[in-house]
Amino acid sequence: MKCTICRGQAALEIRRHNAAFCAPHFLEFFERQVERAVRDQKMFTHENRVLVAVSGGKDSLALWDVLLRLNYRATGLYIHLGIGAYSEESRAKSVAFAQSRGADLIVVDLPQEHGMNVEELARNSGRVSCSACGLSKRYIFNKVAVDQGFDVVATGHNLDDEAAVLMGNLLHWQVEYLVRQAPVLPSTHPRMVRKVKPLYRIAEREAAAYAVLRGIDYIVEECPNSLGARSLLYKEALNMLEAQSPGTKQSLYWGFLEHMRPRLAAVQEGVTLRDCLHCGQPTTGEVCAFCKMTERAAARMRARLVRAQPASSGPPPEETVAAGVPAGDAVDPAAIAGEPIGLPSGPDDRA
Ligand code: AMP
Numbered sequence: 001m002k003c004t005i006c007r008g009q010a011a012l013e014i015r016r017h018n019a020a021f022c023a024p025h026f027l028e029f030f031e032r033q034v035e036r037a038v039r040d041q042k043m044f045t046h047e048n049r050v051l052v053a054v055s056g057g058k059d060s061l062a063l064w065d066v067l068l069r070l071n072y073r074a075t076g077l078y079i080h081l082g083i084g085a086y087s088e089e090s091r092a093k094s095v096a097f098a099q100s101r102g103a104d105l106i107v108v109d110l111p112q113e114h115g116m117n118v119e120e121l122a123r124n125s126g127r128v129s130c131s132a133c134g135l136s137k138r139y140i141f142n143k144v145a146v147d148q149g150f151d152v153v154a155t156g157h158n159l160d161d162e163a164a165v166l167m168g169n170l171l172h173w174q175v176e177y178l179v180r181q182a183p184v185l186p187s188t189h190p191r192m193v194r195k196v197k198p199l200y201r202i203a204e205r206e207a208a209a210y211a212v213l214r215g216i217d218y219i220v221e222e223c224p225n226s227l228g229a230r231s232l233l234y235k236e237a238l239n240m241l242e243a244q245s246p247g248t249k250q251s252l253y254w255g256f257l258e259h260m261r262p263r264l265a266a267v268q269e270g271v272t273l274r275d276c277l278h279c280g281q282p283t284t285g286e287v288c289a290f291c292k293m294t295e296r297a298a299a300r301m302r303a304r305l306v307r308a309q310p311a312s313s314g315p316p317p318e319e320t321v322a323a324g325v326p327a328g329d330a331v332d333p334a335a336i337a338g339e340p341i342g343l344p345s346g347p348d349d350r351a
């Protein structure tokens with residue numbers, strides 16, 4: 001197999017583009033696709049401050065790497081969610097990458113800031129882990145960006161991710177989710193930053209190839225909580241279709257962007273946001289979903305502590321728990337990410 005451009009030995013075939021590339025030309029192809037996504041969708045400019053949400057995985061580290069190579073002002077944000085060894089390793093990979101590139105990385109520790117890890121938050125608030133996790137990530141992405149003056153939050157969602165989410169939304173006719181599925185979610189409130197997905201033109205295997213060729217050491221394991229998620233099933237189904245008919249994922253997702261997005265954009269504009277009564281972050285309701293979750297979880301945890309407290313040993317240690325779980329600090333997932341919660345562990349309940 002020869003490189004379409006230089007006729008040298010190809011490293012990767014990209015069937016949906018009817019092309020194959022050697023390593024240097026693949027890297028060029030990758031950069032061009034990302035640059036085009038950023039420009040065509042008006043995601044950000046070289047003047048903007050971009051907060052890149054990094055999970056330690058191939059997609060988000062590849063995204064950060066390519067944005068730095070393209071001279072964008074990209075700072076990383078890693079959220080430590082407290083998911084055992086998986087979180088420890090993914091944090092280590094993110095920190096090591098930042099150091100290797102001399103780039104700034106902001107680390108937010110969920111258990112430290114909110115008194116509970118994802119599991120505890122989920123258990124105490126009655127949500128499944130993926131839902132608590134997605135909600136927390138979206139809230140923190142937005143809060144950090146707003147508090148620290150970033151113009152935009154970029155995530156590493158790729159073509160495979162978006163096509164799988166779209167497929168789930170179509171199979172279940174999740175119209176509300178379809179309305180909000182886009183590579184760019186504009187800011188519709190002064191305290192809600194724009195959210196963008198600059199890898200929407202890049203397939204998952206291309207992100208992996210880019211990471212390997214650029215010497216990026218990323219965490220290979222999937223999050224243990226995502227095993228069995230429906231999104232993985234949809235990805236598998238799409239991979240089967242893609243193998244028989246290259247370009248299926250692209251035509252599904254890009255076709256949606258071309259034909260449906262413009263019609264859906266008008267519907268999206270009708271949603272009004274207001275300030276959460278408890279934390280001031282934008283929300284569609286009175287109290288944002290993150291405040292509701294953390295407050296509910298804190299109350300349950302307090303109740304447990306009270307039950308565990310012997311009757312004679314004085315008042316319940318409310319302050320200890322409450323201190324770890326600030327009541328005012330949160331965002332409505334529907335409002336900030338445009339992908340509402342619900343459908344626990346489904347493809348739509350994602351950051
Ligand atoms: P996932 O929902 O795990 O598929 O991740 C989708 C995107 O969310 C990733 O590409 C990252 O941009 C971002 N992300 C996931 N986990 C984290 C994390 N722990 N910290 C910061 N960003 C994350």
Ligand code: ZN
Nearest residue numbers: 003006022025
């Ligand atoms: Zn070449």
Ligand code: ZN
Nearest residue numbers: 276279291330
């Ligand atoms: Zn709130």
